[in-house]
Amino acid sequence: MEIVDRSIHLDLGNVRYSITGESSNLIVLMHGLTTSKDIFDELTEKLVNEGFQVLAFDFYGRGESDHIQPVESELIYAEQAVELIENFIPYGKKRKMHILGYSAGGAIASRVAAIMGQYASSLTLIASSGIPSVPKSEILIKTLENIYRNDEINEKMIDEVKKLMFEEIELIDNKNMRSKLQNVMNDEDFLNHDTIQTIRAHINATGGYVGEHSINEVFQEINEQKIPTLIMTGLNDNWINPECGREIKKIIESAQLLEYEGVSHWAFLEKPDMYFKDIKKFLDTTE
DSSP states (O other): OOOOOEEEEETTEEEEEEEEOOOSOEEEEEOOTTOOGGGGHHHHHHHHHTTOEEEEEOOTTSTTSOOOSSOOOTTHHHHHHHHHHTTTSOTTOOOOEEEEEETHHHHHHHHHHHHTGGGEEEEEEESOOOSOOOOSOHHHHHHHHHHHHHOOOOHHHHHHHHHHHHHHHTTOOOHHHHHHHHHHHHSTTSSSGGGHHHHHHHHHHHOOSSSSOOOHHHHHHHHHHTOOEEEEEETTOSSSOTHHHHHHHHHSTTOEEEEETTOOTTGGGTSHHHHHHHHHHHHHHTO
16 A cells, blocks of 8 residues: 655645545544654554545654744644644535544644544544653653753753663564654754754643643543543553543543553554554444
8 A cells, every 4th residue: 555645835834744545434643742644654554444544744843844933832733733634624514534643642633623523533542642741751851841941952861862762662563664763763853953842842732741731621622522532551651651641531531541561652553453453443433
């Protein structure tokens, strides 16, 4: 199966995206802070083979989408997603969609679901941020605090974060995906002074990690709209404390919470078949 990358100009810049499959059953995928749409390639193929059309894209400042600086609005990425989605689900149409977000993309996906609730058939959150919680990794929290509070990059800290990430990447079975992620980590633009505004914007937009704010009101809106929600948490996640998923579940009362022993933050990349089985089972119940 070929996933064809395309480019579209939105209000704030050019965005790389792919729309794969011919089904009327659309699912939108949103990546995390340090990655791009490429992490969804295997998941996209599985979903298309099960009868879904899949929309994936790079957030501003990641992958091949334009960098935009400075970024002030907490809604910048949700607004980007809504603007892109509207090209496929214009307001006034009855087409429904499923929304899936990974890591920081989970918090952004939640904002999108709350905004576009009339179109949202379901919301899947994988290792999602959104609740202030301290990551298990001490070096990670120190690095993010330095970026968020001091607006600077500490090269020694970045090297330690990369070391941790490389160790976790080795847990991924798919050699092609493992190689892609290693290339991302080795890219000079991964975590440097040129991308600092992108990093800070993601932190502002998603809640959790550092800072005092959360997006509890977004989760509450999802609860009130009764959007079917699946929360998937790896218990060995060094990036998003597993407690975050439990706290989201308390707010979205009808949500399903699945916790996975021995699974790191790479989640569906580390255990693709197990995660896909549970995602597909959940999606089948929302149709």
